[in-house]
Amino acid sequence: MIPARASADPRAGRAGRFRAALAISLAALSLWLVGDQVVALNASRVWDAAIDLPPEALVASFALALLSHAGLAGYDRLALTRLGRYVPWRRALAGGFGGAVAAQTLGMGLVTGSLARARIYRANGLSAPEIVALTALVTAGFFAGLVVALTALLAFDPKPLAHLVGTRPDAVRAVACAVLALVASGALARRWLPERLSFLSMQVRLPGVKWLVSATALAVADLVPAALSLAVLLPVEGLPGPTGFVAIFMAALALGHMANLPGGVGPFEATLLLALPAVPTEDLAAAILVWRALYYLPTGALALVLAARAPARSGTRILAGRALEDRLRWVLDACGQAEAALVHLGDKHVFAPEDARALAMYGVGAGTWLMMGDPVGPREDWPQVIDGLASEARAAGARLAGYKVGPASEDIWRAAGFAVSPLGSEASVAAADFTLDVPVRRELRRKCRAADKAGMFVRVHPPGGAPLAEMGSVADAWRDAKSGREQTFSMGHWAPDFAARHVTVTGRVAGQLVAFATIWTSGDGREWMLDLMRMTPDAPAGAMHRLVAAGIDAAGQAGADRFNLCMAPLSDLPRGRGAPWAARLGGVVWRLGGGRLGLHGLRRFKEAFRPDWAPRGLASLGPLGTVEALLTARALVRGGARIAGTDPARMPRVAIPPPAPIPAPSPNAAAERPQDREVA
Incomplete structure (x- = not known):
């Protein structure tokens, strides 16, 4: 629809008169140049020539x-x-x-x-x-x-x-x-x-x-x-x-x-x-x-x-603006999903129906809207969120897919007509009774001792209390050593405002920060989840194992039930004729290229904690939908999220301000003994 004010704009009127004059002039010039030829045309011969083609x-x-x-x-x-x-x-x-x-x-x-x-x-x-x-x-x-x-x-x-x-x-x-x-x-x-x-x-x-x-x-x-x-x-x-x-x-x-x-x-x-x-x-x-x-x-x-x-909007009544921010705060404060912290990255849209207590995060890709993880909020409202977002996607000419779908939502996706293909396995440990002093964790114990012998001091910082400037230098050194770019969407990337929201575990050698890990916490405090792991090339052996072990200890002391070590992509995929084709293809990638891509090393790192494993999958519609969803996931994870591409009133992007910073630890903290892991 053309804006009403355009007709009242004098410039628009002058432009319209110019276009009309140009059209009349060109038509008159054309008639003057070829008028004789047009008048001389024999209509019956033109018709015969057309019929004879x-x-x-x-x-x-x-x-x-x-x-x-x-x-x-x-x-x-x-x-x-x-x-x-x-x-x-x-x-x-x-x-x-x-x-x-x-x-x-x-x-x-x-x-x-x-x-x-x-x-x-x-x-x-x-x-x-x-x-x-x-x-x-x-x-x-x-x-x-x-x-x-x-x-x-x-x-x-x-x-x-x-x-x-x-x-x-x-x-x-x-x-x-x-x-x-x-x-x-x-x-x-x-x-x-x-x-x-x-x-x-x-x-x-x-x-x-x-x-x-x-x-x-x-x-x-x-x-x-x-x-x-x-x-x-x-x-x-x-x-x-x-x-x-x-x-x-x-x-x-x-x-x-x-x-x-x-x-x-x-x-x-x-x-x-x-x-x-x-x-x-x-x-x-x-x-x-x-x-x-x-x-x-x-x-x-x-x-x-x-x-x-052309379809109209789906008609779903969706929260926007301040109402959406209020709902998001309420859901995040009450939910038991630490992964909900991803909403603060700013690279996702939020879908929150007015009459549901749950919401979903998603990214927009080439033909696919990709929901990140399970819906956030009470499980009984998840079907309404999935169905509503699928309708919105269809109205916009796209398909909905779910990335890193967990066991709790698989039956809901299948009931909605989606197929769920395995993507990998997610590791978690019970935080309350975690200990290094068991035989199955002797490899982890050995790596942690190596970091202690190197003189690494470990400290756990609450949200807002981490040394962000030093962490930025470590993140830069890590990125330069990897010769790559930060990933996002399904994981955090280095961003000071984002990191300031979360628990951080740091490691220092001789007062110099050499490694850090950031950890998300669910609103109810029951789940902690590992996010960024960054270290300098000269960090001691076992540094990251020591930081994560300290994070698990802190989670247990804070009353958390579980510590989520995130997904090991393409691991534990089913094989054989009965397995989905995407899982079989992923298995080939795991076997032939998993070492070069770092997938095997990531799995070994998580396995050292002797975690429990649970499947994570991809929900999609048909073979073409699966291919599109995988390509969309790859683009979004590599930083291709489209955050300005949809209607901000119907499909808003939300960025809640970070919490107020907490005073940094005392300057002499680095002088404490390596074995004194302070938990703030």
């Missing part, structure tokens, strides 16, 4: 037209990245197709394209200004790509346009090369400009080289098949070479779209009549008429169907 040419033309529209549908995905909004790829392709077809077929592209997109994206939360901006960005991408592709063709073969405008080919090539150089310079100059520009009260990312290359690729994918779909309907004898014809077609289409007329009618035909004098006029007119019918009518009907059948 061979069936194989019609089939080829239609197939190429469909291929062209497949490229045309990609412009919306490119434009959405400029707006910082994310829409599942199925819906983005549908919006790109429907909006582009409406704009091209009906003319007045900014209006008709925006109306079509507003209908198709109505469940995705895009506002009216965003829809208008999206249409404008699509138009800019189309013309930018067209200009680059057309000038590149003319630099290669300038003869067709030189003949059309009556000048020398060298002059056309020089102008084309100059335009290419100007466009390239503008794209390269992007690095010296601001990253974002305010537009219609939004922040729009300015285009750069990558955007220009993508727009050009889409223009080639769209316009080359479109040109060929017309070429196969024309007699070969009167046509220039392929590059020349494609260049003529692009120029004709550009003039037609600039006129904002339905299908570019008028300037498009006039350009072709002038540029293809060797093609009999009746044959050219017949080919254009048949091409328009094949190119516009079926796709126009499909665009109408897409717009008519």
